[in-house]
Amino acid sequence: MKANMSPNKNPMPSQDPKERAHNFSEVALGYTAEIAMDEAQRCLGCKAMPCVKGCPVNIEIPQFIAKVAEGEFEEAYTIISRSSALPAVCGRVCPQETQCEGLCVRGKKGDPVGIGRLERFVADYHNENFKGEPVKPESNGIKVAVIGAGPAGLTCAGDLAKAGYEVTIFEALHLAGGVLVYGIPEFRLPKAIVGREIEGLKALGVKIETNMIVGRTITIDELFDDGFKAAFIGSGAGLPNFMKIPGENLKGVYSANEFLTRVNLMKAYKQGSDTPIKDNKRVAVVGGGNVAMDAARSALRLGAEEVYIVYRRSENELPARAEEIEHAKEEGIIFKTLNNPTKIMGDENGFVNGMECITMELGEPDASGRRRPVPVEGSEHILDVDCVIMAIGTSPNPLIKNTTKGLETNKWGCIVANEDGLTSREGVYAGGDAVTGAATVILAMGAGKTAAAAIDKYIKESN
Numbered sequence: 001m002k003a004n005m006s007p008n009k010n011p012m013p014s015q016d017p018k019e020r021a022h023n024f025s026e027v028a029l030g031y032t033a034e035i036a037m038d039e040a041q042r043c044l045g046c047k048a049m050p051c052v053k054g055c056p057v058n059i060e061i062p063q064f065i066a067k068v069a070e071g072e073f074e075e076a077y078t079i080i081s082r083s084s085a086l087p088a089v090c091g092r093v094c095p096q097e098t099q100c101e102g103l104c105v106r107g108k109k110g111d112p113v114g115i116g117r118l119e120r121f122v123a124d125y126h127n128e129n130f131k132g133e134p135v136k137p138e139s140n141g142i143k144v145a146v147i148g149a150g151p152a153g154l155t156c157a158g159d160l161a162k163a164g165y166e167v168t169i170f171e172a173l174h175l176a177g178g179v180l181v182y183g184i185p186e187f188r189l190p191k192a193i194v195g196r197e198i199e200g201l202k203a204l205g206v207k208i209e210t211n212m213i214v215g216r217t218i219t220i221d222e223l224f225d226d227g228f229k230a231a232f233i234g235s236g237a238g239l240p241n242f243m244k245i246p247g248e249n250l251k252g253v254y255s256a257n258e259f260l261t262r263v264n265l266m267k268a269y270k271q272g273s274d275t276p277i278k279d280n281k282r283v284a285v286v287g288g289g290n291v292a293m294d295a296a297r298s299a300l301r302l303g304a305e306e307v308y309i310v311y312r313r314s315e316n317e318l319p320a321r322a323e324e325i326e327h328a329k330e331e332g333i334i335f336k337t338l339n340n341p342t343k344i345m346g347d348e349n350g351f352v353n354g355m356e357c358i359t360m361e362l363g364e365p366d367a368s369g370r371r372r373p374v375p376v377e378g379s380e381h382i383l384d385v386d387c388v389i390m391a392i393g394t395s396p397n398p399l400i401k402n403t404t405k406g407l408e409t410n411k412w413g414c415i416v417a418n419e420d421g422l423t424s425r426e427g428v429y430a431g432g433d434a435v436t437g438a439a440t441v442i443l444a445m446g447a448g449k450t451a452a453a454a455i456d457k458y459i460k461e462s463n
Contacts, residue, residue, distance in 0.1 A: 004041035007110025012117055017330035021300050024186040024269055027327060028092070031114075033071070036121040040069035042106060043113045050103040051115060056446030057090075057155075059083040061100055061115055068118055077126040080119060085158035085201065086151065086180075086445065088127060088193045091120025093184060094442045095321050127196050134203045140164040142459060145223045145231040147214045147400065150178020151441045152234030152432030154201060155448030156455075161204040163456050168228075170212040175265065178236055179433075179441070182265040183257070185294050187301070188324075191264070215399035220407075220428060229462070230427045230455045233415060234448055237394040237433035243286070247344025248390070252278060252352035256287070256295045256391035263298045277302060280387035284308045284355055286341055287391030288317070291438075293324040295389045296333050307333050308383065312340040312360050312373045338362075340373065342380065344388055355383045394438045404428070412437060421451030422458075429455055 013029040014020075020027050031039065043065045051061045060079050067076035080087045096102075096116035104112030142165050146153045149171035157167045175181055180194045202208065214220060220231055240255030242248050259277070262268040266275040283299040285292050288311035296307045309328070311318060315337045318325055329335070338360045345354040359379035362371035401409045408416040408424035414435055421429040431447025433439055 002041070003044070004038055006042065007106075009042075009111035009114045010035050010039040010117075012114075017327075017332075020187065021297075021331040024301055026190050027187050030124055031117055031121045033073070033121075033125075036068055036073075036118055037071060039114050040065045040118055043069070044105055046105055050105065051100040051113075054099040054101075054103040055083075056099065056442045057083045057449050059100075059119070064122065065113065065115070065118055068122060073122055073125045074130065076122045077130075080122060083449075084119075084445070085155045086197045086441075087119055088123035088197060089151070089180060089189065090442055090445070091116050091118075091123055092189050092193075093440075095440055097322060099442065124193075127193070134200055136203065136205050137162055137164045139166055139205065142166060143168065143226075143228045144455060144459075145170060145220075145228040146234060147220070147231065148172075148178060148234040148236055148432075148434070149176035149198075149208055149210075150234055150236050150432065150444065151180065152236075152434075152444040152448035152451075153178065153232065154198065155445040156232045156234060156429075156431070156452045157206045157448075158201050158204060159449055159452035160455060161201065161206045163452075165456075165459075166207075167205070168207040168209060170214050170218070170223075171208060171210045172213045172235075173265070174210050176208050176210060178234075182261040183291065183294070185260065185264055185298050187297070188294065213399070215403040220400070220404045220425075224427070229459055230429065232421070232448070232451050232455065233400060233423070233428065233430035233434050234432045234444070235397065235400055235434045236444075237396045237414075237438045239395045239397045239413075240390065241393045241395060242390055243341060243392065245341060245343055247346060247352070247355075250344055250346040250352050251350050252280065252387045253344060254387070254389045256285070256291045256389055257394060259295055259389050260291070260298065263302070269298075269302055278387070280304050282306045282308075282385040283387040283389065284310050284336075284341075284383055284385040285389045285391055286310045287393075288313070288337075289319045289391065289393075290321060290324055292389075292391035293320045293328050293333075295391050297328055297331060299387070299389065300331060300333065304387075308336050308385070309333055310336045310339050310341060310355075310357065310383070312338070313370070314338055314362060317370055336383070338373070339383075340375065341388075345382075352386050352388055355385050355388055357381055357383055394433075396434045396437070400434075419450070420454035421447060422454060427458065 064079040101112035343356040360373040432444030
């Protein structure tokens with residue numbers, strides 16, 4: 001087979017920006033089989049496999065790509081699924097550019113191989129064409145509890161189920177998926193895809209109990225009393241942060257969590273929604289990460305005429321994925337970088353009618369190595385908006401910490417866990433955003449995978 005030595009990655013077919021800015025259908029349309037095989041032939045099959053080192057769940061990347069190049073798509077899926085419980089999700093939302101693709105040898109003199117796009121293609125091909133059911137492993141009769149049905153919890157549950165454990169996931173919301181269903185918009189990650197991945201876990205024997213708030217409905221201590229031999233906490237970081245500036249309690253100020261949950265989980269964009277969002281014309285989203293991009297692009301699709309990203313550093317420091325920034329710009333999002341809000345203003349009825357900002361400039365580097373933004377004296381100005389969405393990060397909810405004996409947390413409220421996910425409480429493991437604070441889906445999955453292996457070892461040694 002002749003290698004494809006083109007320096008350029010095959011472009012991703014996508015909806016036209018003018019059309020997609022007004023609908024919630026998926027933006028990226030996915031590779032065809034022909035494009036996927038052509039892109040796979042760009043892989044050099046390096047013996048050192050640097051791409052695998054960049055993958056938090058250690059997918060055998062050259063091996064699955066070789067199968068794609070040969071047109072053996074189902075075999076490629078088998079290879080991926082040995083390591084990843086959510087390949088259709090990861091192919092869409094992982095920051096491949098800083099992980100597997102960031103270490104790709106082809107990226108030294110051109111574009112890296114489109115690893116994420118190929119993973120998405122393979123997973124979608126499997127979901128569309130495979131008609132069988134996963135083989136449920138023989139049960140060992142040992143019960144393990146997983147708290148939270150987000151990426152960390154689903155991955156941990158899947159790996160433990162494959163090892164024969166009786167796994168029950170306890171999810172606070174009415175639908176499993178965590179940030180995959182309430183945080184990431186339909187146009188980036190269709191919920192039907194998340195649902196199919198979850199159904200695959202159920203076929204392995206994973207039980208999911210929704211509307212179960214651990215710490216209220218039941219505690220971790222009670223789970224152990226009920227016969228569970230270990231527990232994994234993957235409850236995420238769902239407590240929104242605010243700037244603590246005047247006006248944050250005005251009507252029309254949202255946390256990105258609330259805004260996106262209404263849009264994604266409660267379908268606020270549909271006619272007759274039970275949780276509609278006010279018809280806003282000029283929206284400011286404060287923050288520069290992927291969540292900020294999701295909120296801004298969702299606001300545009302809800303009918304806003306102007307949407308601003310307000311970020312206190314320069315465009316070079318935006319933490320969002322380059323692809324998400326590019327898509328936002330194509331759709332008409334206006335970037336107000338080197339701007340920092342100082343006050344939100346309201347009318348006589350308590351609704352937002354403007355936001356005061358101050359211009360920033362970059363000074364000396366701070367502890368993180370990034371240049372610290374400092375205000376420019378006398379540069380205050382008003383941004384004419386009627387809605388403000390705060391997307392400046394989240395923290396773990398303290399409920400589990402406050403209702404679990406002997407569970408140590410740090411000053412940010414994150415659960416303290418070692419490299420295997422073991423907490424200060426015997427038999428209790430944790431991972432994902434509950435430990436690290438808000439991070440990526442794939443890092444949460446990696447933590448769930450690591451903890452599953454540690455739980456398996458712990459239980460076997462305990463017996």
